[in-house]
Amino acid sequence: DAMVIQNPRYQVTQFGKPVTLSCSQTLNHNVMYWYQQKSSQAPKLLFHYYDKDFNNEADTPDNFQSRRPNTSFCFLDIRSPGLGDAAMYLCATSSEGADSPLHFGNGTRLTVT
Amino acid sequence: GENVEQHPSTLSVQEGDSAVIKCTYSDSASNYFPWYKQELGKRPQLIIDIRSNVGEKKDQRIAVTLNKTAKHFSLHITETQPEDSAVYFCAATFYSGYALNFGKGTSLLVTP
Numbered sequence: 001d002a003m004v005i006q007n008p009r010y011q012v013t014q015f016g017k018p019v020t021l022s023c024s025q026t027l028n029h030n031v032m033y034w035y036q037q038k039s040s041q042a043p044k045l046l047f048h049y050y051d052k053d054f055n056n057e058a059d060t061p062d063n064f065q066s067r068r069p070n071t072s073f074c075f076l077d078i079r080s081p082g083l084g085d086a087a088m089y090l091c092a093t094s095s096e097g098a099d100s101p102l103h104f105g106n107g108t109r110l111t112v113t
Numbered sequence: 114g115e116n117v118e119q120h121p122s123t124l125s126v127q128e129g130d131s132a133v134i135k136c137t138y139s140d141s142a143s144n145y146f147p148w149y150k151q152e153l154g155k156r157p158q159l160i161i162d163i164r165s166n167v168g169e170k171k172d173q174r175i176a177v178t179l180n181k182t183a184k185h186f187s188l189h190i191t192e193t194q195p196e197d198s199a200v201y202f203c204a205a206t207f208y209s210g211y212a213l214n215f216g217k218g219t220s221l222l223v224t225p
Contacts, residue, residue, distance in 0.1 A: 031211065042202055042215035043157065050211055090156065098206045098213040099145035099164070104156040 003027070006091050006105035013081050014113055021076040021108045023091030031097055032074045034066060035090040037107070043090055049074065050097065078110075086112045117205050119216025126193050127224055134219045136203035137185040143205040146179060146186045147213070152199045160201075161188070193223045 004025045013019040025032065031050050035043035047066045048055050054066065063085070065077045078085055091105040119136045126132050138146075147162035163170045163177045163186065170177050176189040190197055203216040 033212070040218075040220075042217050045212055045214070048212050055211065097211045101147065101159045101162065102149075102157075102213065104158070106156050 004091055004093055004103050004105035006089075006108050008108060009106065010109050010111070012111045012113060013078075015082065016080045019078050019081055019110070021078075021089050021091075021110070023074045023076075023105055024072050025074075025091075025093045025103075026072070027093055027095070027103060028071065029093035029095050029103070030071075031094045032068060033092040033094075033102070034074070034076050035092060037088045037090055038086075046076070081110070081112045083112050086110055117203060117214050117216040119203050119219060121219060122217065123220045123222070125222045125224065128193060128195060130193055132188075132190045132193055132197070132221055132223075134188045134201055134203065134221075135185060136187070136205075136216050137183075138205040138214075139184065140205065140207050141184070143207060145206045146177070147204050148177060148188050149202045149204065149215075150199045151202065151218075157202060190221075193221075195223050195225055197221060198223045 006023050033048040034046045037043045045057050046060045049068045063079050067075045088107045088109050090107045092102040094100045094102050116139045144165040148160050149157035150160045151157040161172050161175050161177050163179050174191045179186040200218045200220050202218045204213040207214050
């Protein structure tokens with residue numbers, strides 16, 4: 001089945017220790033997104049790529065970076081995780097932008113100790 | 114991003130009753146309004162969407178209405194069932210359609 005796959009499902013990292021979350025898609029969608037979702041809150045957009053064109057939300061902390069080496073893969077790097085970065089990180093894709101349905105991965109739940 | 118406001122934040126109904134969730138948006142250029150359902154510990158999943166050239170759309174027990182003049186849209190669930198219990202998010206496009214902004218969510222509880 002075509003899908004959006006996130007690894008790992010659960011990630012534990014130490015305060016200040018860099019961590020990378022990964023996302024892959026078999027949908028061949030042009031657009032990929034990273035959302036951060038904290039408990040009982042809405043998903044908050046961190047970045048999106050339209051093909052290789054990178055777009056950073058104005059309030060995304062500098063501590064967060066992203067890479068999209070090819071159409072299928074996208075990575076979220078957190079350079080120095082703080083306790084406040086503990087959250088569910090959701091990757092999503094869409095075929096032509098946000099005016100087409102988003103397909104979400106199952107997410108990576110990040111714990112910072 | 115542009116604001117999307119969603120009400121109510123929690124909603125409890127009895128099985129068989131209807132549930133209505135309302136959202137307003139601020140970007141007059143928004144042209145796509147999806148609704149996502151998120152069950153506990155799972156990913157958001159699209160349940161219905163509507164585009165700005167349509168006033169209403171229905172899919173079995175779920176319907177969405179859009180009033181572009183007033184910049185608000187609503188989700189209607191009829192004949193609710195316990196499996197409808199979840200958090201529902203409305204969303205609207207911004208950035209010329211490249212990204213979505215989500216409402217804060219409505220936690221719907223359907224009691225048997």
